[in-house]
Amino acid sequence: MKNRTLFAVLLALILAAPVFAQDNSSSQDNSSSQTQPAATQPASTQPTGAQATATGKEPLQPETREGFWGRVNPFARKKYVARQTQPIRDRINELDELTAANSKAIKDTDARAQAGIQLASAKASEADQHAIDAGNKATVAQQSAQQATTRIQTVETVVGNIDQYKASNQTEIRFRPGQTVLSKSAKDALDEMGNTVKGQHGYIIEVQGFASGKGQVAIENSQKMAESVVRYLVLNHEIPVYRIYLVGMGNAPVTGTDADAKTKRISGGRVEISLLKNDLEQLASSGSAPATTMDQQQQPK
Secondary structure, rough: HHHHHHHHHHHHHHHHHHHHEEEHHHHHHHHHHHHHHHOOOOOOOOOOOHHHOOOOOOOOOOOOOOOOOOOOOOOOOOHHHHHHHHHHHHHHHHHHHHHHHHHHHHHHHHHHHHHHHHHHHHHHHHHHHHHHHHHHHHHHHHHHHHHHHHHHHHHHHHHOOOOOOOEEEEEEEEEOOOOOOHHHHHOOOOOHHHHOOOOOOOOEEEEEEEEEEOOOHHHHHHHHHHHHHHHHHEEEEEEOHHHHHEEEEEOOEEEOOOOOOOOEEEEEEEEEEEEEEHHHHHHHHHHHHHHHHHHHOOOOO
C-alpha cells in the first residue's frame, strides 16, 4: 500500500514538472522581453528596426532563453502555442492590411495616370487638328494673295491698253452702182458678225462706206450704204448704237492689203465692217475665274 502511494506521488511530480517549467519559462520570457528594450538602446544614427519595417514596429525577436525542455516543449498546451504564435499572426494580419492598402493606392494612382494620359492625348490631337486647320487657312490665304497679285497685274495691263483696239474680224459688202439695199449674201455676212459679238464687252464696230462718183454725191451714196448696214445690225442683232462708228468715205482711194499694193479707186459701192476689241473681255474672264475658285474653297466640306 505504501509502495502504491509513493509511486502515485512520484508520478504526479513527474507530470507537474513540465507544467511548472513551462509557466516558469513563460514568466521569465515575459520579464526578459520587458527589461531588454530598456537596457539596449542603439547609439547609431541609422534607422532602427521599427523604422526599417513596413508596419513601423519592431521586428519579432526569436527567443534567446530556453525553457526546461529547450526550444521545443513536447508537452506544450494550446494556450501556450497560441500565446507564442499570436504576435506572428498579428504581424501577418497587419502586413496583409498594408499590402491591400498599397494595392489600392497603386490602382488609384494607375487610374489617375491613365486618365491624365488620355486627357493629354486628346489635347494633343486637338492641337494637331488646330495646326492642320491653320495650315489649310494659310495655304488658302497664300493662294488668294497670289490670285490677287495676278489679277492686279492683269488689271494694270488692261488699264494701260484700254484705249487700244485690235481688229479681230473684218467683212466686206459690195453694192451695185446706185444700190443701197442689202442682198442675201450681205445679210448672211452681217448675221455671222452679229452672232460673234453677242454677249461680249469691250468692242466697237467700224463701218466705212465707199462709193464711185465724184464730190458730194459719192459721199452721200457711201453714207447711205453704210447706214443700211448699221440699221440691220441694230434692228436684227440689238447691237448698241454707241458701239458703232459710221463713216462715209465717198470715192476715197482704197489701200490694198498687201504692202506693195497700190491705192486704187473702186467701181460701184462697197462697205467695209471691222470688229475692233480691247482687253476688257479678257479682264472680265480673268476676274470670274478667281472668284469661282475662292467660292469653291470657302464651301464647307
